[in-house]
Amino acid sequence: KQEVTQIPAALSVPEGENLVLNCSFTDSAIYNLQWFRQDPGKGLTSLLLIQSSQREQTSGRLNASLDKSSGRSTLYIAASQPGDSATYLCAVRVHNTNAGKSTFGDGTTLTVKP
C-alpha cells in the first residue's frame, strides 16, 4: 500500500526566502508524481507533474525533483511571495495502466509573511 508523507505540516517564512517542501513515498513503482496547491475553500491547482522516468520539472519560480530510489520528491520555491501562501499537496500515482488512484499526502501549509 502506497503511503505518502509530507514534512513539515506547516511552514512560515518571510517574503523573499527560498524554501523546500518535502514529500516521501513508500512504494517506488510509481507512474508519476504531481504537486498541487490548494487555497482555502478551493479546489486543487496543478503545479508540476514529474513522470516516473524524469528527475525534475521546472515552472517559473518552482522546481520539483524526483528520486524514486529513495522515495522522495521536493518542491523548491524561489523568492517566495505572500501569494504563495496555500497548502501544497503531493500526489503519487501507482504504476498500473488500469489504476487511476493517486495517493495524496496530507499537505504542507505555507504562510509567506510580507
Add this chain to the structure above:
Amino acid sequence: GAGVSQSPSNKVTEKGKDVELRCDPISGHTALYWYRQSLGQGLEFLIYFQGNSAPDKSGLPSDRFSAERTGGSVSTLTIQRTQQEDSAVYLCASSLDGGAADTQYFGPGTRLTVL
C-alpha cells in the same frame, strides 16, 4: 475552454436520503476521477473512469456509493442512504488520457453535509 465544473457547490441533506453529485470534465478528456476530502482524512481516491468504463473502483468506501459516466463526458456520483460520515468535499478531476504525462485538473468540489 472551461475547466472542470461540479454541481451543486453545496448540498445539505438528511441522514438516510440519497444524493447525486455531478461532474462536467474538460471537453475531450477521457479520464475522470472522483476524490473526497474530509477533515482529518486528507484527500481520498474514490473511482477512476477511462471513457465510460471504470477500471478502478478501489476507493469506493461501501456499496452505498456508485458512479457512472455517460457519453464519455458527464459523470454522476450517487450516495444512497447517506450517513453523517459521508460529510466531506467531493472533488472531481479530469485528464486527457490517463497516461503518465497526464495532468489532473480539479473542479471546485461539492461540499456535502449530512445532518
